[in-house]
Amino acid sequence: MWQRRRSHLRSGFEKLQQVLPQTAQRNSKSAILDRGKCGMRSRTHASVLFLTVTATTHIQTLQAAFNKCSSEREMFARQVEELRR
Numbered sequence: 001m002w003q004r005r006r007s008h009l010r011s012g013f014e015k016l017q018q019v020l021p022q023t024a025q026r027n028s029k030s031a032i033l034d035r036g037k038c039g040m041r042s043r044t045h046a047s048v049l050f051l052t053v054t055a056t057t058h059i060q061t062l063q064a065a066f067n068k069c070s071s072e073r074e075m076f077a078r079q080v081e082e083l084r085r
Contacts, residue, residue, distance in 0.1 A: 013032055020035045 013029055016036050017027065019030050020032065020039055023035070
């Protein structure tokens with residue numbers, strides 16, 4: 001049971017080490033975990049930044065569409081008033 005658990009942990013550390021960028025740092029388990037933690041933070045930060053930029057762009061697009069609709073509504077309202085006269 002313990003041997004299988006150690007084997008599973010060793011395998012997990014090897015997989016984590018393979019996906020992390022290679023460095024000249026030591027490859028102790030704590031160093032691997034620290035590099036993984038830093039990598040996750042930078043990926044999370046990049047994801048949040050990407051989502052923020054995407055959301056901002058979408059909001060700007062919606063604002064432009066709203067402004068166009070408002071302008072057209074005002075134009076149609078003026079035309080209706082002219083037709084009523």
